[in-house]
Amino acid sequence: METLQAEIERELVLLGATGIEDKLQDQVSTTIKFITDADIKLWVLTGDKVETARSIGRSCGLIATEMREVLIAHDTEDQLDYVFTEFENARDDESPYYVMITGEALLYLTNTHNKVLFQKVN
DSSP: OHHHHHSSSSSSSOOOOOOOOOOOOOTTHHHHHHHHHHTTTOOOOSSHHHHHHHHHHHTTTSSOOOOOOOOOOOOOHHHHHHHHHHHHHHTTTOEEEEEEOOOHHHHHHSSSTTTTHHHHHO
């Protein structure tokens, strides 16, 4: 298959590109507001990149401009120390915050050795 692909896909010229915006379904923002007004914690899982997930969060009303972001993007112990500090800072000043976790970091954090993070967050 790779040999055939290498033979066919040669000297190609890009003629154009297009982008498609995936619109939110009706009532998503209203429903999310209803859930958060009821003081229910909401977690969203998406396969999108961080910037796309951030954009979706803003467009559906999950992320407000005044919210502080705690980004967990790496799979190292230093990252965990940083995250604990960010959580403490966010709780101390009582400013609203949201947590963004990349797939790579989530795999690391769900390792049995690191389940302590989820106990501290919740």
